[in-house]
Amino acid sequence: MTLDIRGSLKNTKISSDGYVVLEELISNSIDAFLIRQHADPQSRSLTVSVEVDFTSTGLLGDGTDISITCTDNGCGFGDDQADAFVTKDTSYKDDLSIAGIGKCRGSGRIQYFHHFERVGVRSTFRTDDGAVTRTLLPDAGRRKIDVADFGISDGDERAIGTSIRLEAMREATRAKLYKAESLADVFSAANMRRNMLIAFLQRLVSLTAQLGEFVIAFETRNSKGGIESSSLTASDLPEVTVVRSTEVVERDARSGDPLGSTETFTLSHYRLDAQTYDLPRNAISFCARSSPVEDITRRYLKTVAEQNRPVEGFHHIVLIEADLLDRRVNEQRDGFDGIPEEMPVYDLFTDATIAYSDVYDRIDPIIAEMVTPSGWSKDDVIRDVADRFGVIQAMLTDTDTRVIYGDSAKSVAERVLKKYQERIVADTAEIFDLRAEIETAEPHTADFRHKINELSWKYTSSLKTFDMANLSQLVVRRAAIVEILKLACGWGLAVQAIDDGQRRKDEQIIHSIFFPMRKDSHETSDHDIWLLSEEYQYYDYIASDKPLSQIEWDDGGKLFDPAIDEELAATLRRRSQDHAAKRPDIAIFGKEGAAIIIEFKAPGVPMDEHIGDLSRYAHLLAAKSNGRLKKFYGYLVGDTLDPLGMIGWKKFASGRSYFHTSDLQDPDTGRMLGELYAETLLYEDIVNRASKRIGVYREKLQIDFSKKS
Template sequence: MTLDIRGSLKSTKLSRNPYVVFEELISNAIDSFLIRKNSDASAKNLHIDIAVEFFSTNLIGDLDDMSISCGDNGCGLGDDQLEAFLTKDTSYKDDLPIPGIGKCMGAGRIQFFHHFSTLTLDSTYRTGDGFFRRQVSYSEPTKQITPQDFSSIPGAASNLGTEVFLKNLRAPVRDRILRKTSPVDLYSAPTLKQQMLLTFLQRLVGLGDQIGDFEINFVTRQRKNGDLVKSSERSDSLKRADLPNVTRQQMVSVEECDPATGERLGTHQSFNLSHYQLDATKYNLPNNAVAFCAKSSPVKDVTSKYFRTRAEQINPVGGFYHFVLIESEYLDVRVNEQRDDFNGIPDDIPSGDLFSTEKISYAAIHEAIDPVIVEMVDPSNWSRDAVLHNIVNQFGISEAMLQDTSTRIRYGETAQVVAERVLKKYQEQVIDETSAIFELKEEIKKTEPDTEEFREKINELAWKYTSSLKKFDMANLSQLVVRRAAIVEVLDLACGKNLAMQAIKEGVRRKDERIIHSIFFPMRKDSDEVSDHDMWLLSEEYHYYNYIASDVPLADISWSGGGKVFDGDIDVEFQKLLSKRVEDNKAKRPDIALFNSEGSAVIVEFKAPGVNVDEHIGDLSEYAYLLASKSGGKIRKIYGYLIGDTVNPLRLSGWTPFSQGKGWFYSNPLIDPYSRQPLGETYFEILHFDDVIERAKKRIRIYQGKINLDLT
């Protein structure tokens, strides 16, 4: 019977809860009083006194250290209690037939040694022969505590109970828990009262008359150079009168699922939600709180999930502080030794952990409790409709996709969090079904084509494959539609000179054509360098041409199979052609040129808003002639586009207007002007930016309709 301090510190981690020592002291004191009252009729009311002193440990006089004493009127440290104290994994309290007693493994007191380097116990207990006083002192670097370390002398009935004294904070607590916070700011008497009210509210209410008119007193004081600073003393008390009545309680069932598949099992775990509304004029509390509990005490704080902003978390809502406790036997048996989290509960099922056996996830718990908590606390700044709108517009995920993946928008979640869950589910489904398809293919290899089984397997494979494509493509198609809608919006703004970068000072050279050009395809790049472009704005077919070039030397272009497309002097000839233009345009080639190995080319010329497009009609013919003649017969079908917003129709001889929109088209054989030999065919269009944008919007609307995606 030995308490191995060093071994216990290794096996039980430091709790992240800065108030864990106070919680353990008070919890043990309550248990001790319940044990005493079970056999002592004179024990009427629980009484606990906690005193905290702050003092300096350096010459500067900073108040950076502290001591805690906690005295109670419990049963004291008798033989049974001593044995439990010295046993790390104890079941002592589990076997006590006392209502309200806390269940534990004896790991809580290890936090005393994590936080402080000195511990003293002074306890008076009753035996059949009278009262005895038992004492022990521990200081680092002592490794263990044994029964022989305790002294025992006769005691007095008036001292029945236990006093625990802790002193000298350990370095890990300063570094990981306190950090830059001074103990005097964190552990003042009023703050301790507020925190302990929140921590023990459910348990104290539940114990009712068992602890009588209880009183938990808090006193804090400071010492400087060993002397008590009288003006520093502050005190506060937590009493029965401070306990509010529970506002509402509701039991919620959470269905269990198969850990491997996620299929519902039809069995349930019960979770009890207790809601307290505390009048802000009577309770000066630090914040609202929502927490998962173990054995009637908060363990995992989830307040920020329901009160999204810091302001909502720390201020009353509707004149009340809200305190919601979530309890379950399921949680009681999974609380970790530090009592600051739960072991093994996955975020989702399947969790991806091959060894997980848990049948309930946090996702399932929240799906059941969130609507109830929303009704209880009702914060004002979260809207499901607003989140859904952002999911659709920002991430291209439709309601149909939410339904297809059984993804529910949980209270308090952002659009990004929901989008990540939807896409993760699609990825998992595609991976699972791809695996199933592979297995099915292996089975097909073993069948005989002249049997009915063969065709059944073929049909099954087809359906499974189609299902996988649907899931995969829905996610990708939705992202594509939203992305394209954004590109069209940017192009619309650029053509109207409404982009922020187009608001330039007078006298500064405008870059409107360059901006529009870059939206379609990055300037001075080709499709070997850039795979992400938006030539679909003109035609979906152009998005998949073999080669696309933007202001790059045409002589460098070669098919993927090898061989140059054009003669080596084509760029020189283009330079001659362009040399007659103004100095700024001398180095230019067609803004964008696209080439297909089947023998077609596309020339795209952009003209900045306000520039007359009709003045550049001849450029298309000259470009077409050079491309055809210098390709040695490889390029015979040439499409040309002049795109702008200003046209003089009187200069468009031979051009035919479109039946809709403001554009024109022109088609003719391409003849060598010198030899009169046919070089190929041309098809040219003059387009207004407005028409290009409207065509793109119509295509997007068709896609939106197919996947029920509303981007208005």
Template sequence: MTLDIRGSLKNTRISKNPLVVVDELLANSIDAFLIRKRDEADAVALEVTLKVKATKADLLGEVFELEITCEDNGCGLGPEQRKAFLTKDTSYKDDLNIPGIGKCKGTGRVQFFHHFTAVSLSSTYREGDGFKHVSLPFLRDRKTIEETDFTVEDRDTGEVGTHIRLSHVVPKLRETILSVASVHRTFTAEAIRQHVLFNLLQRFVSLKDDLGDFRIKFVSDLGGNKSEKTLTPADIPEHTSVTSITVEHVEGKENVSADFTITHYKLDETQYPLPRNIIGLCAKASIAELITGRYLKTKTLENNAIDGHYHIVLIEGALLDDGVNEQRDGFDKIPLDDGSGDLFGGMQITFEDIFSVLDDKVQELITPPDWSRDTIVKDVAKDFGVSEEMLSYSNTRVKFGDTPNEVAKRVLTNLQEQVVNETSSLSAMKEAIKGLAPDSDDFRRKIDDLSWEFASSLKTIDMANLSQLVVRRSALIDVLDLAVKQGLNVQTELPDGKRRKNEALIHSIFFPMRKDSEEVSDHDVWLLSEEYHYYDYIASDMPLNQIKWDNGQSLFEADVDDAVGELLNRIGEENGGCRPDIALFHEEGSVVIVEFKAPGVSLDEHDNDLMEYATLLAAKSNGRLKKFYGYLIGDTINPIRLRGYNRLPGENGFFSTDDVKEPKSQATLGQLYSELLFYGDVVDRARKRIGVYRDRLKLPPL
């Protein structure tokens, strides 16, 4: 019999677990003890001593030698055990029929040679009434191990058990998982004890009666830093709960299912000061893959107690036992999301199936009772404009451990998938835009949601913030265009006898009526000019005497609203109860006045309104306001009746620049730049501005 070391290394990948050799040594020691207990009547308890020693191999301490030894009181390396040791794909343990013994293919020892160039051992076992001692001498870089490489001697007495020694680190690992820094961090006695306790926790629990009053000692000597720790039955915690789940994979009328067990340990941090929380998929009673990061999204959550407790959640099942890979560091045999199988394999349970059931159960176990989902939802809405309705629409769940950033990304990803899967695209968005009502309370939230939905179809999340702004504004321009053309559903689906409210709807697109920026922080006066988006205060049909200047004083004299009322009564009966439709104020002393006229009302009949407003506001502000920008917007004009206005280049509107003068003294109070605009021109201007950004982002035309 021969163990081909080079062939085994070529056909078995190195494990991703840096402590895999420790796991394999202890697993073999436990198995050897269970075999001894079956064969002997004496009531002994498991005894294992695992030692790690690191010594400097150069003066600077940048190169070292690492040695790991494991001594146990198992059955020893008898003929059957030696035969199994020399057979890579062995079924030796499968046929022993000993409860709790590990099932394996003999690939664990290959990890010894992946990490170390020298493996030697010394063992004593019983044979009849006597003892035999077997040894494999120290030799570096073996290519094979033959049965003749073992030395077997008779002994009159002896302590049954095995002592195995791993030494001389494989050179390429000195700079990676077995570097000086990683060894000093990972191979301390306490670190190894913690790893063994929780990586083999389920096995210790299931074998509690079989292992007796066991004692596992860990000794480390890392460059002179020595420490020693022990593991006994008193250190094994009781589980908090055990839950069974069934997972199905369904295709048409056919389905397959698998059962799993979730064992939860909720441990008081004062009694179990662990380095981290652990959520793992197990195979053969040992953790084969950690999935903690799936549920605890940050290292802070993962590495600290949650509400005073550390959590260990272990998932087991026959499917995991069968699906684990040879290195026992993953489940390569279980598909991620395609369980259709092939001609011979048939349907399979996938990890997508497993997590669809497992996720809710694990979240229930680790979520503290005082955690608030509402807090995260509010932060997501504030930071990213993602509303509760968007979370629901995109089927995005908010779980303990989520950050607002992660939730927003999931919303965008889920919406992107929905756009692809449902082929919902621009035509659907246009129909949604057509159904918006600008004067409704949730108009701006709905347009934000629509813009996020479309922005989610972009290829990268990094573009999302700018893209959402561009898409949102594009959508708003479409709403304005439809409102001007009376194409919104709210304009066409009127109950009998109800008057159209076209002017009010257009007004609401720019800013909600009878509100100010103290109540509503968001507005869309950028439709006229981008700089107006940054004015300090905006009011829509609000009393002007309530406006405060930067020092808290009133901007206008107390009778300003009475004066405005008199002015409006002169302008026309239909405006008798109104104030300037929209007024924006800036601390530098400028004000923007926007007046909307209902479709069919000719602008030339009101071209002097802007000057009258400007004159009144300048006079009543005690000289604080001097720069006036006025906009009179409608859809009809008779150019012959205009005086003092010039046509805007390339557009249908008109503009003028005039001094604002005190009527009696003719003293100059300020200056007014005014424009008479068609609603269509406002739409075209805004569309051209946003078109530059759409081109840069390569967004399709709306």
């Protein structure tokens, strides 16, 4: 058997874990000790020594190189162990019936070669004839390793164990993994001890009885003779704070349907007093074989400060384990293969039955109970989601969406609406499938009635999904429009902040909020005329600052005489040259013979000086519509009104607005043309009315938009 070093480096990726070499060395030492104890049970404890040597390099001694030596008191490199060492895809450990042994594929040692130019081994083991020592000298030119490359010599029974030495770190590896920090910091004795406590905590705790009063010693020596030492011992291990398990449902990869089986995920939470445990960070990780593989801390602690500092005076380590993770861990042990982000997966070759999203749905609320910084309120986020996006508590419950620390209103709304979108697509697909089946059914059979019933129930169940998403979007959109109108009326929009001397466009801005200028309802259906009245939303035709002569009636003919625009201009010209080309800001027409005239006045312009405009418009529209329009509703909208100018108008019981009703008579013949109901409306009244109208929707949806302290 031969280990092809170059081929293995090409086919096995380098791990993204900067401590992977230490983890592999110590993990193999633990395995070797368990094998020794199984073969020769005695009252001994695990001892591992990790020595890191820094040496100066370069002509001026301004460079640094590093070597690592790991020595243990395990079983040593006997024949079986030596064969496994030179076999990349080995099943050696898989066949050992020893509790606590880490299963492997023999790829861990490939990380040694990814990180270092030279790998050496010195190991003493017991045979029937006594102790024997195997030695593999470090050699940078070695391309393959065979069992025959090991030297054999007599050994000392007292030296049973293995020492592996790694020399000359590769420049490419140093640039990729350690560019942001110095090797002296990464591999200081203190940092190695802190990080290995996190990496091996779960495994060491579970093997307390087998490892005895173990000691894992760390020593760093620099080129000037300085030595730093630290150690991790059995007495350093904390007790687990809490262990929780949850079941994740397995699903069909292509349909997403449940398969009737589950995978168990176990979460072990260690809550460590920061004054006792000097750890570099909090750690929440998916594990494989009791060791962290994929760090997911940032999902739950969003900022770097929260990740690296104690939370409420404690460091938190949460380790998530499952048989699925053991099976799916990748070769370089920094992630998992074959676990998709979402289900279903449209891949004919996948064998996945669980997605990360399924796992997170189950573990998120558990971790939220374990690790949540103070000052965060789930209720505040839920209220913000309702305020900003109209996603109410009932929708969170309906979609089984949980809010966890670090969630924003946007992220929660996106999750909810995505689930509704997926549900709507699935429901629609099922409806079409049922339709296809109905088309082939025979009406006189019982199956036909069954399909009809099934289709009706499917439609009924879908209505809730469609309506809840659409109605919520409508409420939030309208709430936003009301807020924009409120700001515009108070000159609070950024576009209204203009330099002195520039012409203000406040009337144009407010006009466009109600209905886009110079368009009609044939050109756009996206408007907000509901601000004035909900029923106007459904009138047959709306024109905004458009020529009235172009408006067509239901029979294809023109609603007004062709000369109406000229006469309107002439009418207004007689009043003021400034209004020569003016038309009603918005005119709304219904086929039952009603017209709504809306005239906006910019903030600060007195409305009482323009109350005659509505009457003039109504008279002209009535006269030129050839008897089609008889009922007129006029609205003069602004923010300034002098009550002394409103003689003959009546004041509303609430607010400062006025209304007036009058007949429209031809001034020459006295013939009755129609009737005008007119109102002066303050912008603040419109805002209040619209807010109350939205309030009805909120009540139906059980939305609370109020700000609570």
